[in-house]
Structures are given as structure tokens and as C-alpha cells.
Amino acid sequence: MNKKIIEHLFEFWEQIGRHGGFLKTENGFSFTNPSDNSWPSKIFHLNISELELSELQKKIRLQELPNSLAIYEANVIKNELERNGFCPTSQVKAMALDTSEFNFNPTDASEFIRVSSRLEAELFAQVATASFGYPVSPSTISALINKPSFTLYLGKHENAFPSCGIVYLDKNGVSGIHMIGTKAGYRGLGLGKKMTQFLIHQAIKNQSRKVYLVASQAGERIYTKMGFTTHGVLESYSLSLH
Known part of the structure; x- marks a missing residue:
């Protein structure tokens, strides 16, 4: 695995x-x-x-x-x-989820927008850069818009978009969830968990029986509570x- x-x-x-x-x-x-x-x-x-x-x-x-x-x-x-x-x-920990065992209620889709314009791609890059502490170029994100295997999302909170995430559907029909980030000033509000659950539901819509991700040691504890299991490291x- x-x-x-x-x-x-x-x-x-x-x-x-x-x-x-x-x-x-x-x-x-x-x-x-x-x-x-x-x-x-x-x-x-x-x-x-x-x-x-x-x-x-x-x-x-x-x-x-x-x-x-x-x-x-x-x-x-x-x-x-x-x-x-x-x-x-x-x-980083290599983790997987069996979607048949995922039983969280669907999150409110109105709290998320799919990135579909250059302006939204720039915002995604800003959120990701602030969340992860390394540069993410708007041109890299823009190049992924409307590509069949990629869906990129921004999460709303009040009048801001402080969280981000990506679903990638690979050639084997497995979805991975990537770049799940929340800006520092918005942490502790459960926005990362909401984004993760939302992305998992998008993976289920892709008919993926497995969902993959990689996580830090701190993230591993959070994802384990959501049903992910660890399969070694990268x-x-x-x-x-x-």
C-alpha cells in the first residue's frame, strides 16, 4: 500500500x-x-x-x-x-481511507467554491502560500483549472476564503486529497476538518473506493480519527x- x-x-x-x-x-x-x-x-x-x-x-x-x-x-x-x-x-505519513467506512454527514457545499478563474487561482495560491509557508505560484494553480483530473477548492468563512484543498483523480481511479491548508489566523475553527470532509465527499462522487493523502506527524493524529490508516512514510x- x-x-x-x-x-x-x-x-x-x-x-x-x-x-x-x-x-x-x-x-x-x-x-x-x-x-x-x-x-x-x-x-x-x-x-x-x-x-x-x-x-x-x-x-x-x-x-x-x-x-x-x-x-x-x-x-x-x-x-x-x-x-x-x-x-x-x-x-510524511502515507495514509489511506476506505470510503465505504466513511460515515460523516456531507458538509454544506455552499461553504466551498471550486476554483475556475484566474482570480480564484491567485487567491488559492495566496492561501496556500500563507498556510504552508512556502511559495505557491498563481501560474501553477491557473494551469490546473478545468483539467479533468484536478478539482481545486477554496473554503469560505464569514467574508473571507482562509482554506484550500485539491482532489486529484489518478489513472487508477483513486482520489488523493492534497494541499489542505488553513491560514494561521483562522486555525482552531475546524475549517481544515471541514475541508477534508468535503474533499472526501468529492472523492466519493468520483467513485473512488480509496482516498490517499500524506500527512505530518501532527496531521496523522487528526486523519486517524477520521478513519485513515497509515502505511509507512515518504x-x-x-x-x-x-
């Missing part, structure tokens, strides 16, 4: 890069590299048998590649990376530049 969830995430990044015009593939890996090191700047789909680590190191040092590699829990790759100056930087590595 871990591999299925991570492959879904890689496909998500791949499609974003393809629509945004910043997906590239080289021997042994793929990468997304949007302008200004904005989201998603990642190296993934590593194939250690084809990968030339010295060339990878050189291009990272020259800033031709993002300095962030995402891998499965694969000791062979991890050991090889660590022997060549790469250090683990973070872990690990990120960076090259030590000192």
Missing part, C-alpha cells in the same frame, strides 16, 4: 509539472522545477540502477535541479544516497552543500 500511495503522489506532481510546463525527465529520475523554487520543486521516480549520483550532485550544486529528493522506504536507495552526501530532511533527502 505504501508504494501505491507514493506512486499516486508522484503522479500528482508529474501531472502538475506537465500542465505547468516544468516537468523534466533524465536518466534515473524525474523532476519538477517551477520558477522561484515554488511548489512543487521535487526530484522523484528515482531508479538507482540508472541514476548517476555524481551528475545529480553536480546539477543540484549548480541549482539546475531542486535540492529535494522524495523516495519510498527503500533501504538500498537510502544507503546509496547517504553514502554520497545526501541527508534525510523530513518524513522520505525526503537533500544534498549537504557545505
Whole structure:
């Protein structure tokens, strides 16, 4: 299950890069590299048998590649990376939900709008940037509007739009929920939980029997209460530049 969830995430990044015009593939890996090191700047789909680590190191040092590699829990790759100056930087939990066991009442659809214009894409990018603390480019979000596999939402609260989220339907008919964020000043109001439940209901409308996501350790506790189960981790590595 871990591999299925991570492959879904890689496909998500791949499609974003393809629509945004910043997906590239080289021997042994793929990468997304949007302008200004904005989201998603990642190296993934590593194939250690084809990968030339010295060339990878050189291009990272020259800033031709993002300095962030995402891998499965694969000791062979991890050991090889660590022997060549790469250090683990973070872990996120790979989680899945069986939609047949999801029993929350549908959330009020009037509290959410689907992103369908350039102005709404700019607002989504602002909310995501403020929520996650890293840059999300409006042009990246705009490129996903009206693409069949992507649905992007903003959550309302009073006269503001402080939350965001994405449903991505992959080639296997599985929905993943991504970029679930709430601006700092609006946390503690249950808006993230509402967005998550709303996105799950959209996944059910996609006829997805499973829903995937990746979560921080703190997020894992929240999603577990909603019925998600953990299936290992996604690990990120960076090259030590000192």
C-alpha cells in the first residue's frame, strides 16, 4: 500500500509539472522545477540502477535541479544516497481511507467554491502560500483549472476564503486529497476538518473506493480519527552543500 500511495503522489506532481510546463525527465529520475523554487520543486521516480549520483550532485550544486529528493522506504536507495552526501530532511505519513467506512454527514457545499478563474487561482495560491509557508505560484494553480483530473477548492468563512484543498483523480481511479491548508489566523475553527470532509465527499462522487493523502506527524493524529490508516512514510533527502 505504501508504494501505491507514493506512486499516486508522484503522479500528482508529474501531472502538475506537465500542465505547468516544468516537468523534466533524465536518466534515473524525474523532476519538477517551477520558477522561484515554488511548489512543487521535487526530484522523484528515482531508479538507482540508472541514476548517476555524481551528475545529480553536480546539477543540484549548480541549482539546475531542486535540492529535494522524495523516495519510498527503500533501504538500498537510502544507503546509496547517504553514502554520497545526501541527508534525510523530513518524513510524511502515507495514509489511506476506505470510503465505504466513511460515515460523516456531507458538509454544506455552499461553504466551498471550486476554483475556475484566474482570480480564484491567485487567491488559492495566496492561501496556500500563507498556510504552508512556502511559495505557491498563481501560474501553477491557473494551469490546473478545468483539467479533468484536478478539482481545486477554496473554503469560505464569514467574508473571507482562509482554506484550500485539491482532489486529484489518478489513472487508477483513486482520489488523493492534497494541499489542505488553513491560514494561521483562522486555525482552531475546524475549517481544515471541514475541508477534508468535503474533499472526501468529492472523492466519493468520483467513485473512488480509496482516498490517499500524506500527512505530518501532527496531521496523522487528526486523519486517524477520521478513519485513515497509515502505511509507512515518504522520505525526503537533500544534498549537504557545505
